[in-house]
């Protein structure tokens with residue numbers, strides 16, 4: 001493989017019947033004033049009113065649409081992300097057939113529009129929370145809601161064994177929405193493996209999986225390849241390791257890694273963040289790779305000239321971190 005622009009043509013999201021752009025946009029950094037990505041506080045530069053954040057979200061969504069992004073990812077816990085997205089879809093006259101929208105349930109937003117809230121979100125994977133958040137998501141997104149995911153399943157959680165809950169999810173699936181899950185933590189591969197085994201009505205329950213995979217944390221790859229082979233749609237999140245795989249990461253402990261990334265980005269004539277995204281788009285099992293851009297400039301930089309080759313793969317292989325260490329670092333990120 002020599003200098004290769006990765007294939008960004010739209011493709012099916014597994015066997016869901018949905019067709020997705022290879023780059024999607026996640027709204028975690030857009031729907032609320034506080035988030036854990038490295039420079040979130042600086043990005044917002046004091047403009048944290050609901051109106052300012054909605055205007056910023058519209059600008060990033062417009063830029064994404066212009067650049068061919070047709071998958072958008074929200075969650076009940078991303079502040080007003082679902083409402084901002086719904087308002088934008090209505091304002092731009094975008095009909096459900098022209099876009100794929102996923103959202104998530106399982107965390108309740110509790111920060112009340114504060115950056116320094118004591119508790120930003122509360123996790124609860126129960127039937128009661130599922131039914132309440134399903135109604136809330138439907139109320140906001142209406143027929144645009146294509147995919148409803150359990151937010152952040154971990155290998156040690158009990159959610160995949162809760163038969164009442166799985167039956168409630170299956171009921172929504174019968175009514176026409178696709179259902180999926182997202183995973184977090186050092187044992188994502190185990191959680192994904194378990195999810196692939198869940199069957200109801202004699203059929204696999206989950207239509208998609210959304211997991212973290214990036215140049216630093218690659219442990220989920222075999223499980224994601226298995227999911228893809230089984231016809232389960234694969235969405236990749238945290239492609240930039242929450243901003244660690246961008247020029248913004250000036251951590252002294254990352255000096256050698258940064259130099260390697262910059263060397264490869266320069267050789268290919270692209271930005272470090274586009275290089276990190278291209279590394280994932282180049283994986284045959286990845287259907288959609290999420291950009292978490294908080295500004296239009298970041299979105300432009302993320303999607304500029306996605307290029308990847310064997311030399312980049314070889315030179316960047318040493319960046320991989322032990323999953324437990326990676327997730328410990330992620331857990332220590334501050335809300336800004």
Ligand SMILES: NC(=O)c1ccc[n+]([C@@H]2O[C@H](COP(=O)([O-])OP(=O)(O)OC[C@H]3O[C@@H](n4cnc5c(N)ncnc54)[C@H](OP(=O)(O)O)[C@@H]3O)[C@@H](O)[C@H]2O)c1
Pocket residue numbers: 025026027028029037038039040041043073074104151152182183184210236237238239240241242243244246247248273290291292293294297298299301302
């Ligand atoms: N459990 C889950 O289900 C889960 C968890 C996490 C994310 N997600 C989904 O995945 C999406 C993406 O995840 P993410 O935002 O956490 O991860 P990410 O893509 O790894 O990081 C995105 C962040 O990187 C920084 N960045 C991007 N481009 C940059 C550039 N050119 N220069 C400097 N900094 C740049 C920005 O942060 P700053 O500007 O703030 O530094 C941006 O917010 C989310 O929006 C959400 O939809 C799901």
